[in-house]
Amino acid sequence: MRVITLTTDFGAADWFVGSMKGVILALNPRVQIVDITHGVPAGDLRAAAFALTASCRFFPKYSIHVAVVDPGVGGHRAALAIQTEDYFFVGPDNGVLSVALAREKIRAVFQITNEQLFLKPLSQTFHGRDMFAPVAAHLSKGLPIQNLGPSKKDFVKLDWPQPHRSANSVTGEIVYIDGFGNAITNISHEPLARPAESSGALFAKRRRLCSIKPSYQAVPRQKAVAVPGSSGFLEIAVNGGSAAAKLGLKIGDAVTFRPKAP
Amino acid sequence: MRVITLTTDFGAADWFVGSMKGVILALNPRVQIVDITHGVPAGDLRAAAFALTASCRFFPKYSIHVAVVDPGVGGHRAALAIQTEDYFFVGPDNGVLSVALAREKIRAVFQITNEQLFLKPLSQTFHGRDMFAPVAAHLSKGLPIQNLGPSKKDFVKLDWPQPHRSANSVTGEIVYIDGFGNAITNISHEPLARPAESSGALFAKRRRLCSIKPSYQAVPRQKAVAVPGSSGFLEIAVNGGSAAAKLGLKIGDAVTFRPKAP
Amino acid sequence: MRVITLTTDFGAADWFVGSMKGVILALNPRVQIVDITHGVPAGDLRAAAFALTASCRFFPKYSIHVAVVDPGVGGHRAALAIQTEDYFFVGPDNGVLSVALAREKIRAVFQITNEQLFLKPLSQTFHGRDMFAPVAAHLSKGLPIQNLGPSKKDFVKLDWPQPHRSANSVTGEIVYIDGFGNAITNISHEPLARPAESSGALFAKRRRLCSIKPSYQAVPRQKAVAVPGSSGFLEIAVNGGSAAAKLGLKIGDAVTFRPKAP
Incomplete structure (x- = not known):
């Protein structure tokens, strides 16, 4: 079927x-x-x-x-x-x-x-x-x-924000907030696979939001964490809670990832 | 199946x-x-x-x-x-x-x-x-x-409002408000298929609500319009918005359709 | 399939x-x-x-x-x-x-x-x-x-409240409130099948809530009633309304069933 x-x-x-x-x-x-x-x-x-x-x-x-x-x-x-x-x-x-x-x-x-x-x-x-x-x-x-119908040369592309990568950081933005209050960014977590990068932190407006960890459970309940989300993007979560509510995050907010100094 | x-x-x-x-x-x-x-x-x-x-x-x-x-x-x-x-x-x-x-x-x-x-x-x-x-x-x-089970002679009929047609107008009411805030009336749009009638306007409590147009797009964004709805009834909409919220419409409100003077 | x-x-x-x-x-x-x-x-x-x-x-x-x-x-x-x-x-x-x-x-x-x-x-x-x-x-x-995977000896049991049965009453609690506002208790209604028991009443904090009846329709509209619910448990309802809202019930509230004195 x-x-x-x-x-x-x-x-x-x-x-x-x-x-x-x-x-x-x-x-x-x-x-x-x-x-x-x-x-x-x-x-x-x-x-x-x-x-x-x-x-x-x-x-x-x-x-x-x-x-x-x-x-x-x-x-x-x-x-x-x-x-x-x-x-x-x-x-x-x-x-x-x-x-x-x-x-x-x-x-x-x-x-x-x-x-x-x-x-x-x-x-x-x-x-x-x-x-x-x-x-x-x-x-x-x-x-x-x-x-x-007839073939078509092109189609309308949505203006989708792209993250910017500099020497020491990647700056992207929050593109979706899910029903649990997880804030999903447009920063793909695949390039972060190197150990150094997988142990950095996320910042918003120069405020440190949270560390990057492999799962929600790596932090105590009600604490913030950034995880490699199931959609392929870094995702800001609060273990057992709503990151959007607790951290005041909304779609369009800029977030910057900085790997831990080696 | x-x-x-x-x-x-x-x-x-x-x-x-x-x-x-x-x-x-x-x-x-x-x-x-x-x-x-x-x-x-x-x-x-x-x-x-x-x-x-x-x-x-x-x-x-x-x-x-x-x-x-x-x-x-x-x-x-x-x-x-x-x-x-x-x-x-x-x-x-x-x-x-x-x-x-x-x-x-x-x-x-x-x-x-x-x-x-x-x-x-x-x-x-x-x-x-x-x-x-x-x-x-x-x-x-x-x-x-x-x-x-046994056959049955009759069944309960819901008391459903019917529109009233006069020489110069049709008066009905709002029977449903959908999730977009479109206000669906009980005025069937098939009898309006004549050109004169398809260019009239809708009124509520003598207030002019909007003109009848073929689609939401026939009016600027955030403007009201009455369209032949997909259920077969005249429907009051706001292009890109909620007609119910913007115009204060609710189920049971009377609406009158008047065709444009020829 | x-x-x-x-x-x-x-x-x-x-x-x-x-x-x-x-x-x-x-x-x-x-x-x-x-x-x-x-x-x-x-x-x-x-x-x-x-x-x-x-x-x-x-x-x-x-x-x-x-x-x-x-x-x-x-x-x-x-x-x-x-x-x-x-x-x-x-x-x-x-x-x-x-x-x-x-x-x-x-x-x-x-x-x-x-x-x-x-x-x-x-x-x-x-x-x-x-x-x-x-x-x-x-x-x-x-x-x-x-x-x-490997077989497993045991698994985690949720701590589920059990009703307590005494000589003249059964005390349980509200375990679920459904979308209609019906308050479902953990008191199974099968043991209540004897006529005496099926004509008792439910109490919360010594306040009499309602009688037990076979269906919502056994009481006038907007009146409270306890019915043998479709999940197998006594359920507190308001005919045509929300028992949770009308009676101020919430999950965890203790309720006591007392059969009618014979």
Whole structure:
């Protein structure tokens, strides 16, 4: 059974996600539909992009990742279907797919224009249900991606902050705060794998936040620690608590990593 | 694989929805169970009825729609199973199914009384798990609906507000506010398809709220607009914001549509 | 199709649950994954244990129940896989499984140590994705449980409150408050099945709370009542309202049941 994942800002209160699943199952009843999250704040492209980036590679090959955070629905933004070496990505051309795509080997980019695949009438407010859901279902049944519309040269890239590396430090920022209050930075922890670097500390506004340790448990309860997070980035946590609340951290805050003096 | 949908007020915090799914899968492991929503406010029959109405027709033929908003569980309300031309509907006889059923071609109405199908002991507080889940599972396996109990002449209809049409206006009310803060009215937008009518405005308490436009994007960000919503009704929105918060709208507020003077 | 259930404190906002499902489906695409709940308060072992206990027996035989409330992840706690007569249970050895297991016939207890089954690199912050999800998927495909690691003599038991029975009363406490505000006690209602006992009353701090009745509907709206709850325990409710809010009840409050004088 093929997998279709859904990442949206539709929330849990309404029927929007259910309707998308109905449309998919009406076209392909033998598919596994997985919610990545529908709790993205309304219109928050960066949160959705990060959720997709952090999870998409854990799905089986040829999964179809649909992301619908679509404040421009009904306007002039294009609709995208992109094939990478391992997956398909479907969603509005507003950058929501771009952060995940930056790590994939892109094979083909198409604009979705084939109206025969859409629900009729096509609403101007819910392309998740009327366009992206049926397109994903058709892809899951093996429809060649070139049948969706014309190929496309490029797509919108979200302005994603990059960390800056100097001789003695790496400066990045907090890009996501998860439900536990962990503050996830954009500093990849792979380059920190050298022993010296793996024993440094994180600073915010010249204030020392915490040391880097292998796990939450390396510090006493309610103490702050930076760990190599499960998404591949340094993450500021409080053992048994919320780092965001306890340390007053928020998205966009600059953080600097300094390795321990040897 | 047959589809069973679930619409409840059980929320996400507890195990109630999971238990229903366990019961269904124990009887039919090869079924697709889809959550329409479990975020209906506790006991809110109208919200559940609207969620079901807005989504049920997007599911494959012969899907089994189960709605359990059941403040009268354990009392004297009957339990219903209704076959329409395209679907099955299962739930308490308290009106929660009635708004969706008003748009379907009803083929047969049965009262669920066949205790052989229920979990034992049948709790008096959770018929979703003990009665409606196993009944839906049996229907998904092909049990004839007449095996559920005696046929029934009628069922409880929810008191659903109808819009009033005069020579120069249509007056309805707000029946649902979605997670984005869009205020959905009970004014169907199909009769507005004539050009004159599609360029009118919406008023509340004689205050002009907004014009009707084809999409959110037809107005600048943070401006109000009425659009033909994806559920088939006129919907008051704020581009990139919450109409409910920004315009102070709530369920039950009267709204009047006036077409533009030609 | 085998069933894997998930009970976590991961919430709905992030991608954590979705990632676990991706890992499972990459190993076994033909499995039914059911969410019991992901709304457990962060780190609340007792809430998770109760949710699992109240729901696990409604799933088909040989379902694999995975519970990941894991504040000690990355530390010294062991990882458990336990086979009972009817099910498999997988999760951290911190007590989260123990309340459900107290009602099961345990066949075998194993410590999960077989690194060949884990994602690589194994994160020290998300064993739900990197260890428990792949282990559950392998079990669902028939991997013998002894392949997970060495057998284990014992496992951590959560300190679960037991009711005390005297000649004229049973004293227990509130162990869970559900989304409707129903206050679930640890007093099993099976021993109350005798008519005399089924017509008693519940007291808290010597204040009479309510009578015991068969259902919410046995009292007028907004009145308190104790009912035999669907989880097997006496439950304090307010018909059409929240008992927790209306009666000021919270987890840990002592409650005493006194049967009616004959």
